[in-house]
Structures are given as structure tokens and as C-alpha cells.
Amino acid sequence: MSDGMERTTLVTGASGFLGAHVVAAACARSQREGTFSDPLGPLVVAQTRSPALLAPRFTTPRDAAQWIETELLDGGAERLLDRVRPTEVIHCAALSRAAACEEDSELAQALNGVLPGLIAAWCQAHGARLIHVSTDLVFGAEDAPKGGFKETATPAPVSTYGVTKLAGERAALSAYPDTTIARLPLLYGNSGGRGLGASDSILEQVERSESPRLFVDEWRTPLEVTNAAAALIELLDFDHPGPIHLAGTTRTSRYDFGIAVLRAMGMPEPEARAEITPTLQSDLPTKAPRPKDVSLNATLAQTHLTTPLQSLKQGLTTALGE
Numbered sequence: 001m002s003d004g005m006e007r008t009t010l011v012t013g014a015s016g017f018l019g020a021h022v023v024a025a026a027c028a029r030s031q032r033e034g035t036f037s038d039p040l041g042p043l044v045v046a047q048t049r050s051p052a053l054l055a056p057r058f059t060t061p062r063d064a065a066q067w068i069e070t071e072l073l074d075g076g077a078e079r080l081l082d083r084v085r086p087t088e089v090i091h092c093a094a095l096s097r098a099a100a101c102e103e104d105s106e107l108a109q110a111l112n113g114v115l116p117g118l119i120a121a122w123c124q125a126h127g128a129r130l131i132h133v134s135t136d137l138v139f140g141a142e143d144a145p146k147g148g149f150k151e152t153a154t155p156a157p158v159s160t161y162g163v164t165k166l167a168g169e170r171a172a173l174s175a176y177p178d179t180t181i182a183r184l185p186l187l188y189g190n191s192g193g194r195g196l197g198a199s200d201s202i203l204e205q206v207e208r209s210e211s212p213r214l215f216v217d218e219w220r221t222p223l224e225v226t227n228a229a230a231a232l233i234e235l236l237d238f239d240h241p242g243p244i245h246l247a248g249t250t251r252t253s254r255y256d257f258g259i260a261v262l263r264a265m266g267m268p269e270p271e272a273r274a275e276i277t278p279t280l281q282s283d284l285p286t287k288a289p290r291p292k293d294v295s296l297n298a299t300l301a302q303t304h305l306t307t308p309l310q311s312l313k314q315g316l317t318t319a320l321g322e
Contacts, residue, residue: 008085011090013094023044027059027065030064045084055067077115094168099286101161101288109164113165116172123179131179132169134169137291138162138165139294140156140158158290158291184246186223189225190319199316202261215255216280219294224310226318247296249310250312261316262276264316
């Protein structure tokens with residue numbers, strides 16, 4: 001950011017599971033810098049393609065951010081950037097449902113693969129800081145080594161989602177080498193009653209008296225969503241070009257994760273195990289290929305950021321507000 005330039009933070013995909021919490025974290029940061037005459041502090045702009053009135057708001061006050069409804073494709077991103085003139089951008093928008101990416105690979109490539117390069121080019125030309133949100137699913141063709149994938153590991157995705165997200169990483173870095181690529185794992189936590197994220201989706205199924213089928217042979221390093229949002233905000237002030245992994249400190253199977261979620265809600269372990277069906281990947285065909293183990297090593301972030309990346313137990317405590 002140029003000296004003397006007033007800060008404006010743009011968050012794309014702001015009505016998504018992660019994006020809504022990033023907006024809240026950005027607003028909290030701005031309010032810490034607020035004054036009596038300007039209590040909200042530097043401007044936070046939240047982009048959404050859905051009606052802004054329906055977007056989840058985790059901010060206090062509710063209207064702490066400026067919400068803009070717009071599409072990002074077909075020149076929409078450039079028009080938004082020219083209108084807002086942000087000094088920093090956290091790019092969360094993506095086609096993130098793996099099945100949807102398999103069904104419409106062209107849209108996945110446009111949103112996940114091409115758009116990050118266009119945003120990065122604008123940020124490069126205007127001296128804006130860029131955090132591009134990516135995923136652990138840029139890995140998967142081989143299982144993670146002991147301790148998880150480090151940033152230096154060679155990506156090898158197995159799904160269209162992972163392939164297009166990797167293309168987006170490369171497009172962003174090609175257009176703007178100073179871009180920070182924040183790779184995130186499976187996220188969980190409060191979705192505002194929408195059944196999104198790894199934990200709320202399980203709780204919603206159990207509430208409907210369904211028995212979630214969770215894999216005993218798929219391993220991740222899940223992170224609570226507000227923890228992820230706080231780390232992304234801190235990255236804005238951490239000069240790190242290229243990838244950095246933000247992940248929880250607990251490596252767990254999807255099945256054990258589900259048990260932990262129900263146990264954190266106060267359910268006795270025998271009841272929790274009765275609610276969830278342990279399943280092998282080979283027993284449940286899915287629309288998108290699934291990797292076995294894309295656990296991330298977040299030592300770099302843990303070393304340089306003050307935001308502590310939480311264990312599963314800590315994160316579930318945060319998510320439940322206890």
C-alpha cells in the first residue's frame with residue numbers, strides 16, 4: 001500500500017462460508033483503528049453475487065461493511081476493482097463444491113483458474129496487497145508424508161476442483177509474483193444456520209435423523225473458520241509471496257472428526273458412534289475423485305503469525321462459544 005493512502009479492504013465471495021467470517025474479521029481489525037468520529041475505521045467492502053440483504057452478517061454493527069452485489073466474471077471483477085480501488089484484497093470467491101466443478105468444468109476453470117490471474121493483474125498494476133485463498137486439494141495424487149504437505153511439496157490434484165484451484169494459484173503468481181497463496185484445509189464452525197462447512201453439515205444431517213456416512217480412510221487437518229479468517233487478516237501485514245499453509249494441528253479422519261463434533265455438542269460417545277456410519281471411500285461412489293490424505297504442514301504459519309492455529313478440540317470449543 002502506498003504511503004499516505006487510506007486503506008480499503010475488499011473481500012470477494014463475502015457471503016460464502018469462509019468469506020462471511022473474513023468480512024467480520026476485517027471489520028474488527030478496522031474498528032480497532034477507529035476513532036470517535038469514525039468508529040468503523042478503514043473501509044471494508046464485501047462482494048457477493050447473491051442478494052446482499054440475505055448474506056450472513058457476523059459483524060457488529062451489522063452494517064459495518066459496505067456490501068456490493070455483483071458478478072465477477074465477464075469483466076465484473078475489473079469493474080468492481082476500478083470502482084472500489086482497494087489497497088488490499090482477500091480473494092475468497094470460487095466454485096468450491098467439488099461435484100459442481102465436475103459437472104461444469106468450464107465454469108470451474110473460469111472462476112477458479114482464470115479469475116485469480118485477472119484480479120492479481122489489477123493488484124499488481126495498482127500496488128494492492130493480494131491474498132488468494134486456495135485449498136489443500138491441490139494435493140491428493142499421493143498421500144501426505146508424515147507431518148503433512150509443506151509449501152515446497154509439488155502439487156498433484158485429482159479432482160477438477162483441485163486442478164482449477166492449482167491453475168488459479170499459478171495464474172495469480174504469474175500476474176503478480178508478490179501474491180500470497182493461502183492454502184486452507186477442511187473448514188468447520190458456525191455457518192449462520194446454513195448447514196455449510198464440515199461440522200454444521202453433520203449436525204444438520206443428524207438433526208434430520210439421517211446417519212452421515214463419513215470416511216474412515218480420508219485424512220485432513222481441519223481448521224475452525226474464524227481461526228482461518230483471523231489468520232488471513234494477519235497475512236495482509238505479512239510479506240510472504242507464494243504459498244503458505246493455514247491448517248489445524250490435528251490430523252484426523254472424516255469419521256473421527258464427526259465423532260468429535262457430536263461429542264463437543266455433549267453427546268456421549270456411544271450415542272455419537274451410533275449416529276454416524278463409518279464408511280470406506282471405495283464403498284461410497286462420489287461425483288468427484290477424493291484423495292486419501294491431504295494433511296497440511298502449517299509450521300511456516302505457526303512460526304511467523306501471532307494467530308495460533310488451533311487443534312480440533314480447541315476449534316470446536318471456539319465454534320460452540322464455550
